[in-house]
Amino acid sequence: xxNDKPKDNSYSNRGMQFEEEIQESNEFYLSRGTAVIHxxxxxxxxxxxxxxxxxxxxVKEAYFQKPSTTDFNGVxxxxxxxxxxxxxxxxxxxxxxNFHDHQxxxxxxxxxxxxxxxxxxxxxxxxxxxxxxxxxxxxxxxxRMNGRKSIPKESIENEGYLVxxxxxxxxxxxxxxxxxxxxxxxx
Amino acid sequence: xxNDKPKDNSYSNRGMQFEEEIQESNEFYLSRGTAVIHxxxxxxxxxxxxxxxxxxxxVKEAYFQKPSTTDFNGVxxxxxxxxxxxxxxxxxxxxxxNFHDHQxxxxxxxxxxxxxxxxxxxxxxxxxxxxxxxxxxxxxxxxRMNGRKSIPKESIENEGYLVxxxxxxxxxxxxxxxxxxxxxxxx
Ligand SMILES: [Mg+2]
Ligand SMILES: [Mg+2]
Numbered sequence: 001x002x003n004d005k006p007k008d009n010s011y012s013n014r015g016m017q018f019e020e021e022i023q024e025s026n027e028f029y030l031s032r033g034t035a036v037i038h039x040x041x042x043x044x045x046x047x048x049x050x051x052x053x054x055x056x057x058x059v060k061e062a063y064f065q066k067p068s069t070t071d072f073n074g075v076x077x078x079x080x081x082x083x084x085x086x087x088x089x090x091x092x093x094x095x096x097x098n099f100h101d102h103q104x105x106x107x108x109x110x111x112x113x114x115x116x117x118x119x120x121x122x123x124x125x126x127x128x129x130x131x132x133x134x135x136x137x138x139x140x141x142x143x144r145m146n147g148r149k150s151i152p153k154e155s156i157e158n159e160g161y162l163v164x165x166x167x168x169x170x171x172x173x174x175x176x177x178x179x180x181x182x183x184x185x186x187x
Numbered sequence: 188x189x190n191d192k193p194k195d196n197s198y199s200n201r202g203m204q205f206e207e208e209i210q211e212s213n214e215f216y217l218s219r220g221t222a223v224i225h226x227x228x229x230x231x232x233x234x235x236x237x238x239x240x241x242x243x244x245x246v247k248e249a250y251f252q253k254p255s256t257t258d259f260n261g262v263x264x265x266x267x268x269x270x271x272x273x274x275x276x277x278x279x280x281x282x283x284x285n286f287h288d289h290q291x292x293x294x295x296x297x298x299x300x301x302x303x304x305x306x307x308x309x310x311x312x313x314x315x316x317x318x319x320x321x322x323x324x325x326x327x328x329x330x331r332m333n334g335r336k337s338i339p340k341e342s343i344e345n346e347g348y349l350v351x352x353x354x355x356x357x358x359x360x361x362x363x364x365x366x367x368x369x370x371x372x373x374x
Binding site: 079 | 231
């Protein structure tokens with residue numbers, strides 16, 4: 001399980017531990033009947049497969065592909081949830097460079113279909129996690145060419161929802177989802 | 188793309204063409220802003236990855252895993268959709284043997300969260316496709332040990348919704364979803 005991603009120093013890999021905490025939380029939610037959220041398997045382009053007699057097929061050559069969707073999706077109280085988990089070592093802002101256009105396009109499509117779309121952002125220096133709604137994220141992303149290349153942490157604090165860490169679940173992001181839903185109801 | 192599945196004669200592989208038609212239909216729906224539905228990548232257990240200098244990481248050994256969820260999910264008009272695509276060469280019934288417990292458990296969990304869950308069943312002899320709601324499927328599955336090992340086609344015709352084939356999209360299953368939603372509204 002440890003070597004299912006390239007060992008380079010890319011952003012997504014520094015995020016692995018955080019993603020695992022989310023997966024653990026999802027398992028907890030599932031076991032309690034709270035929600036059904038799964039991580040999508042990393043897409044692989046498979047080039048060569050061997051079929052040894054009397055044993056399982058073996059993939060002999062395959063390459064990691066850029067996912068065209070987000071990491072996680074599922075259903076919670078009748079709502080379609082769709083989100084991406086990201087980590088940063090930055091203290092005061094969250095860099096936009098680790099999103100790619102396809103992913104953001106996907107998030108916009110999900111919003112248009114009235115799915116609930118967001119990013120879970122982990123600031124490692126402070127060990128803080130925020131649920132940041134996709135609707136708040138889009139303007140930053142869309143203006144990154146002629147504007148800032150990162151989102152100030154302050155904006156994330158203001159427009160986002162702090163996610164409490166705990167023991168079970170470790171990352172209780174559905175509480176933050178509830179807060180967001182409550183806010184939208186009141187609007 | 189052709190060799191991303193074992194070439195044995197298993198059920199799921201005979202289903203590939205049908206799945207591709209659904210993926211094409213999903214692309215059409217996406218391009219029209221009708222729905223955001225994706226196929227989940229086949230999960231692989233990765234055993235060995237090489238990291239050649241100055242080139243992309245290569246998966247050198249990996250094995251196909253049984254998926255613990257269904258093939259497709261996404262969002263349509265605010266609804267979470269979750270479904271499995273299956274094909275059969277049988278003329279008069281649909282065999283239950285190609286579902287495994289984990290998958291059915293997943294479908295039940297999705298229903299509990301008020302997601303819309305179903306199976307798209309393709310009867311190859313008649314070239315007919317039905318949307319069969321998960322709620323109709325569960326009793327057959329749960330009683331398969333002391334009952335029938337297959338669902339009579341007649342029951343699928345009665346409790347399911349015929350999916351029309353066309354050119355764009357080839358498999359217009361969202362029309363059948365609309366019919367099902369209409370029926371549930373009227374109940
Ligand atoms: Mg991620
Ligand atoms: Mg299938």
